[in-house]
Amino acid sequence: MFLTSVGKTTVARHYAKALSFLRVLPGDTFVETTGARLAHDGVSEVKKHLENLKAGGVFFIDEAYQLTEGHNYGGRSVLDYLLAEIENLTGVVVFVFAGYLKQMEKFFEHNPGFYSRIPYSLRFEDYTDTELLKILQYQMNQVFQQGVHIEDGADGLYMRIAVRRLGRSRERDGFGNARAVENLFAKIRERQSERLSVARRAGAQPDDMHFSKEDLIGPNPSDAIVNCQAWTELRQLTGLKEVKNSVSVLIDHIKVNHQRELAEKEPIKFSLNRVFLGSPGTGKTTVAKLYGQILVNLGVLSNGEGWYVCPH
Numbered sequence: 001m002f003l004t005s006v007g008k009t010t011v012a013r014h015y016a017k018a019l020s021f022l023r024v025l026p027g028d029t030f031v032e033t034t035g036a037r038l039a040h041d042g043v044s045e046v047k048k049h050l051e052n053l054k055a056g057g058v059f060f061i062d063e064a065y066q067l068t069e070g071h072n073y074g075g076r077s078v079l080d081y082l083l084a085e086i087e088n089l090t091g092v093v094v095f096v097f098a099g100y101l102k103q104m105e106k107f108f109e110h111n112p113g114f115y116s117r118i119p120y121s122l123r124f125e126d127y128t129d130t131e132l133l134k135i136l137q138y139q140m141n142q143v144f145q146q147g148v149h150i151e152d153g154a155d156g157l158y159m160r161i162a163v164r165r166l167g168r169s170r171e172r173d174g175f176g177n178a179r180a181v182e183n184l185f186a187k188i189r190e191r192q193s194e195r196l197s198v199a200r201r202a203g204a205q206p207d208d209m210h211f212s213k214e215d216l217i218g219p220n221p222s223d224a225i226v227n228c229q230a231w232t233e234l235r236q237l238t239g240l241k242e243v244k245n246s247v248s249v250l251i252d253h254i255k256v257n258h259q260r261e262l263a264e265k266e267p268i269k270f271s272l273n274r275v276f277l278g279s280p281g282t283g284k285t286t287v288a289k290l291y292g293q294i295l296v297n298l299g300v301l302s303n304g305e306g307w308y309v310c311p312h
Contacts, residue, residue, distance in 0.1 A: 016058035029057030035066030039075030218299030230293035
C-alpha cells in the first residue's frame with residue numbers, strides 16, 4: 001500500500017491492528033523506518049526488520065522515495081530486495097510505503113512491477129481550515145484539561161484568523177498539517193506566557209487559563225509600531241529617504257491586512273523580501289537588522305535573527 005501526505009503513521013498503526021483483529025495477518029507487530037535509513041543500512045537491515053515481523057505485522061517505510069534518490073546509493077538494491085520479499089511474505093507481512101505525492105510519483109518509476117505487487121494507493125488530503133481549527137481546539141483541551149477561556153470563543157474570530165493564516169501555507173511544499181498546528185499552538189502559548197509575565201511583574205494576577213486576542217493572532221500592528229524601537233532608530237538614521245518610505249509603505253500594508261483579517265476578508269498578498277543595494281558604509285547591514293526587528297515587533301516574523309552573507 002502507498003500512503004501520501006497527512007496522518008500516515010497513525011493510519012498505518014491502526015491498519016496493522018485491524019488486519020490482525022480480522023485475522024488477515026497472524027500478528028500486529030508494527031515496524032517503522034524511513035527510506036533514508038534503509039538506504040544507509042542496506043539489505044542486512046531490511047532482513048533484521050523482517051525477522052522482527054516473522055509473527056506477522058506491518059512494515060511501514062516513511063519517506064520511501066528516499067530509496068530512489070541519487071545520493072542514496074544503496075537504496076535501489078534495498079528496494080529491489082523489498083519487491084521480492086513482498087511476494088514471498090504475502091499473508092504474513094503487509095508493506096506500506098509512504099511519502100509526499102510528487103516525490104512518490106518518481107518513486108513508482110523505479111520498477112514497473114510496483115503496481116502489480118502494490119495495487120492500492122491512498123491519498124491523504126491536507127486538512128481544511130475547519131479541521132485545523134478542531135485540531136487546535138483539541139490540543140488546547142488536552143493541555144488545559146480544566147478548561148480554557150478564549151477571547152471571542154473557541155470557534156470565534158481570532159481562532160479562525162489564526163487557523164486561516166496557517167492554512168495559507170498549503171501552497172508550499174511540505175505543509176505540516178497537524179504538526180503545523182502544534183507549532184502554532186506553541187507560538188500562542190509563548191505569546192500568552194510573555195503577556196502573563198509582564199502582567200505579574202506589574203503586580204497583577206492574570207488568569208493562566210485565558211487566551212487573549214493578542215495571544216492568538218499577535219499584536220495589532222497599529223499599536224505595536226508606536227512602541228517599536230527599531231522603527232524609531234531607522235527613522236533617526238541620516239538620509240535613506242527611499243528606504244524609510246519603503247518600510248513605511250510596508251507597515252501600512254501590514255496594518256491594512258490586519259484590518260482585513262478582522263473583517264474576515266482575504267489579505268492582500270505582498271512580499272517581505274528586499275534587495276539592499278549600496279556602497280560600503282551606507283547602512284545596509286544596520287538597516288537589515290532593524291528591518292528584521294520591525295517585522296518581529298509587528299508579529300510578521302518569529303524572531304529577528306538573520307544571516308549576513310558577504311558576496312565574493
